[in-house]
Amino acid sequence: MKTTDSGQPDIDARYRTLLILWFAICMSALMFLVLSRLTPIAAAENQKLTVLLNSLGAVPVALSFLLKQRALAKSIGTQQLDLVQSAYVLSFALCESSALLGLLNHFLTGSRYYYFAFLIAGVGLLLHFPQKQNLVNASSYQQL
Numbered sequence: 001m002k003t004t005d006s007g008q009p010d011i012d013a014r015y016r017t018l019l020i021l022w023f024a025i026c027m028s029a030l031m032f033l034v035l036s037r038l039t040p041i042a043a044a045e046n047q048k049l050t051v052l053l054n055s056l057g058a059v060p061v062a063l064s065f066l067l068k069q070r071a072l073a074k075s076i077g078t079q080q081l082d083l084v085q086s087a088y089v090l091s092f093a094l095c096e097s098s099a100l101l102g103l104l105n106h107f108l109t110g111s112r113y114y115y116f117a118f119l120i121a122g123v124g125l126l127l128h129f130p131q132k133q134n135l136v137n138a139s140s141y142q143q144l
Contacts, residue, residue: 011081011132011135011136011139014081014084014085014135015130015132015135017085018085018088018130018135019130021088021089021092022088022092022125022128022129022130025092025093025095025096025125026122026125028096028099029095029096029099029118029121029122029125032099032100032102032103032118033099033102033115033118035103036102036103036106036107036114036115036118039106039107041106041107041110042110043109043110043111043112044108044109044110045109045110045111046108046109046111047111049105049108049109050105050109050111050113050114053101053102053104053105053108053109053114053117054101054102054105054113054114054116054117054120056101057097057098057099057101057102057116057117057120057121058098058120060094060095060097060098061094061095061098061120061121061123061124063094064090064091064092064094064095064124064128065091065124065127067087067090067091067094068087068088068090068091068128071083071084071086071087071090072084072087072134072137072138075087075134075138076137076138079138079139079140080138081135081138081139083138084134084135084138087134088128088130091124091128092125092128094124095121095124095125095128096121096125097121098117098118098120098121098124099117099118099121099122101117102114102115102116102117102118102120102121105117
């Protein structure tokens, strides 16, 4: 929605940008999963490393919720839309790092349980689906 005030940022355009970024990161994580399924690896089972990498995959996803919540609260308090976008991009990147740890687990150990990190990343990305209301709350313009 464009406003008559030239200084008012376009909330709809920012929301579309967030949706595109979210979709791109989801496709990136999905492509990592496809790569791991298409690349045969000789199994060198190391259960401790598998558990460690899968557990480490949960840490950035959990951290992404905390950091996003803090950044969104700050963006609302200071009325800065840029912080909303930064919060979402940071949370997307942290969730994608879990998928990268799953890919690393696959290539290092050949374990069949590497997909747990992908599952954690996927759930995190689904829970971080962009909400337009966060942009509206952080702007000085309130939609009717």
